[in-house]
Amino acid sequence: MSIFLTEQKNGELIGKWFAYKHTGYNLLLIKANKKQGYVEINYFFEKDGNIDTIDIEVPEHSILPSITIAYLEGAQMQKEIADCYPIRFDLHKEDNVEKKDFHAAVEWGPFHPLLPEPVLFRFTISDEIIDQINVETGYNYRGVERLCIGKKVSEALEMLERLSSVNGFSIGLAFLHAVEKINNVNVPERANFLRLIFNELSFLKANLYSLSHLTKCLGLLSDYSDLIGLIKLYNEAVAYATEEPQLKDILVLGGVKEDVSNEAIFQLNVIIQEMVQGLSDIRRTWESTHSIVNRLSSLGKVDSKTARVSTGRLARAAGVYENIRRLSKLPYSKLSYEVSCKEESNCFTRTMLIFEDCLLSLSLIDQAIDMLPHGDVRASININRNGYTVVREKEAYGELVIYLSLESGVVTDIKIRNSSSLKFPFLSQCLRGIQINDIPVIISSFELDFSAMEK
Amino acid sequence: MSFADLLNKIRTRSISVFVIQAGGCRGCVDALSMALSEQNTIKGITLTGNPKHADCLLISGCINEKSKEEIMQIYEKIPSPKAVVAAGACACSGSLFRRQGNQLYIVEDVLPVTSWIRGCTPDGTEMLETIVRAMENVKNKQAKGERDKN
Numbered sequence: 001m002s003i004f005l006t007e008q009k010n011g012e013l014i015g016k017w018f019a020y021k022h023t024g025y026n027l028l029l030i031k032a033n034k035k036q037g038y039v040e041i042n043y044f045f046e047k048d049g050n051i052d053t054i055d056i057e058v059p060e061h062s063i064l065p066s067i068t069i070a071y072l073e074g075a076q077m078q079k080e081i082a083d084c085y086p087i088r089f090d091l092h093k094e095d096n097v098e099k100k101d102f103h104a105a106v107e108w109g110p111f112h113p114l115l116p117e118p119v120l121f122r123f124t125i126s127d128e129i130i131d132q133i134n135v136e137t138g139y140n141y142r143g144v145e146r147l148c149i150g151k152k153v154s155e156a157l158e159m160l161e162r163l164s165s166v167n168g169f170s171i172g173l174a175f176l177h178a179v180e181k182i183n184n185v186n187v188p189e190r191a192n193f194l195r196l197i198f199n200e201l202s203f204l205k206a207n208l209y210s211l212s213h214l215t216k217c218l219g220l221l222s223d224y225s226d227l228i229g230l231i232k233l234y235n236e237a238v239a240y241a242t243e244e245p246q247l248k249d250i251l252v253l254g255g256v257k258e259d260v261s262n263e264a265i266f267q268l269n270v271i272i273q274e275m276v277q278g279l280s281d282i283r284r285t286w287e288s289t290h291s292i293v294n295r296l297s298s299l300g301k302v303d304s305k306t307a308r309v310s311t312g313r314l315a316r317a318a319g320v321y322e323n324i325r326r327l328s329k330l331p332y333s334k335l336s337y338e339v340s341c342k343e344e345s346n347c348f349t350r351t352m353l354i355f356e357d358c359l360l361s362l363s364l365i366d367q368a369i370d371m372l373p374h375g376d377v378r379a380s381i382n383i384n385r386n387g388y389t390v391v392r393e394k395e396a397y398g399e400l401v402i403y404l405s406l407e408s409g410v411v412t413d414i415k416i417r418n419s420s421s422l423k424f425p426f427l428s429q430c431l432r433g434i435q436i437n438d439i440p441v442i443i444s445s446f447e448l449d450f451s452a453m454e455k
Numbered sequence: 456m457s458f459a460d461l462l463n464k465i466r467t468r469s470i471s472v473f474v475i476q477a478g479g480c481r482g483c484v485d486a487l488s489m490a491l492s493e494q495n496t497i498k499g500i501t502l503t504g505n506p507k508h509a510d511c512l513l514i515s516g517c518i519n520e521k522s523k524e525e526i527m528q529i530y531e532k533i534p535s536p537k538a539v540v541a542a543g544a545c546a547c548s549g550s551l552f553r554r555q556g557n558q559l560y561i562v563e564d565v566l567p568v569t570s571w572i573r574g575c576t577p578d579g580t581e582m583l584e585t586i587v588r589a590m591e592n593v594k595n596k597q598a599k600g601e602r603d604k605n
Contacts, residue, residue, distance in 0.1 A: 110525055111475045113502045116484075118476060118522060139522045140478040142552045142559060159551045162575065165482035209485065228492040235489075246482050246576060451480050 191255035206396030296348035312398025318345035479516025490579025
């Protein structure tokens with residue numbers, strides 16, 4: 001049996017959302033918790049670093065208004081809640097309506113070599129042009145957030161680092177930053193610099209994979225092989241610092257697990273800086289090849305209104321300046337760097353930004369190694385404080401937000417929102433009206449990390 | 456040589472693999488695609504997007520209720536003899552994510568597994584070797600079954 005909220009309560013909630021929207025707040029996170037017969041929902045909004053919340057409690061089986069009226073970017077976060085808790089949102093029935101209309105649907109996925117992760121697309125097409133789209137997710141769901149509850153910090157960290165091969169390190173790092181913030185832990189400077197280097201290495205790897213996937217979708221096999229060569233170079237370089245190219249099991253509370261000798265880190269840098277030439281060559285070839293420029297420029301256009309509420313390269317390619325590194329606890333402020341933007345967000349500008357971000361990561365690694373201080377890499381700590389916090393960090397594809405609540409060193413509540421949750425609701429808009437053979441290119445230019453989005 | 460033997464001989468020339476990345480970090484699939492792109496001693500393994508063209512099904516990641524049905528459907532569409540390879544800790548044992556009653560399955564719960572590749576993340580070359588050996592095993596078993604029948 002469904003319970004509708006009274007019109008007055010609905011109106012109040014919608015009024016609050018619009019009040020935040022009109023005062024320039026962005027939607028940061030939506031999380032829910034099940035209580036005795038009730039579901040508690042918390043909406044987090046952010047403006048210039050200030051975080052404000054709307055907390056509501058509704059009976060189970062309630063039907064709530066959808067936040068997509070005011071914030072379309074909240075669609076995926078809301079869907080996650082509807083999938084996990086006995087609650088529904090008003091606009092969620094539209095999925096079912098679309099499915100019924102799909103008489104002659106073309107299905108793509110959930111498993112396909114050109115799809116990096118499982119997801120099912122149902123399209124209706126007329127003359128190879130896409131008419132309607134329904135995207136079905138849920139093939140990645142493992143219930144990781146629930147598994148983390150009741151676990152010690154080290155156990156939860158082990159799981160979170162394995163959420164995604166491309167962003168696992170950033171998720172683990174953001175989680176540790178949250179724990180350290182609650183417990184007021186000061187991480188030694190050398191450890192912070194090492195964390196920064198590894199973080200940038202993880203961005204570099206994610207961006208290289210992103211480029212290699214895009215080249216595969218475009219059918220540029222020789223460039224694909226060049227990029228695989230660069231990934232091999234990355235693996236070779238990282239082997240000087242750790243045995244694990246995915247950078248798992250490096251982080252510990254209060255620092256990093258093991259120190260890396262200066263000699264090893266210099267060797268790593270020498271090898272990794274060889275990439276600059278390779279990346280610049282590929283970029284130059286792409287920029288001067290009209291067929292690539294024309295094809296990519298005509299695809300995946302995102303308007304500036306959408307870009308403003310999005311994150312990562314989707315936003316920056318449309319001229320929205322976003323520097324998430326400045327929010328980080330890592331010593332980025334000691335390094336000199338500039339984040340690039342473009343004027344129109346399409347597949348080409350976003351691809352060019354990937355190249356620039358790779359070069360930026362290489363430059364930051366180089367600077368951090370030059371400034372690497374001596375000293376300890378682990379602080380002795382005692383985590384016994386209770387509390388909660390929201391941490392915002394950069395991941396390879398945009399902004400990552402973690403809500404964490406701790407009690408005596410045990411996780412009592414956790415919610416992770418990665419960049420894909422913000423970008424995913426706009427994918428359908430972008431795919432409508434394009435040719436069916438262009439789908440893989442657009443999806444890969446959106447850089448969605450489904451493993452970390454669905455968890 | 457029977458027609459079936461001839462077909463089998465032709466199919467041993469190359470192996471088409473249908474890769475299923477179930478819920479996981481996709482590290483295993485990345486390692487496999489790296490190994491396939493490198494200059495390797497093992498050649499002749501290709502990826503396919505069509506189960507009807509596949510000889511081997513390689514599954515990585517934890518399987519949930521939703522992906523279970525799809526995986527079983529894909530398995531049915533692959534022509535025999537077919538091998539099933541479980542790659543990575545999630546597919547072999549559920550890794551850190553599998554708990555009693557949380558509706559996550561390992562490959563063995565869903566399909567008959569020919570070979571397992573353990574580790575998080577397993578080595579790419581090891582995966583290629585295992586695919587070759589799994590196909591050999593399947594074909595040897597089939598040949599033995601036919602001999603026993605005769």
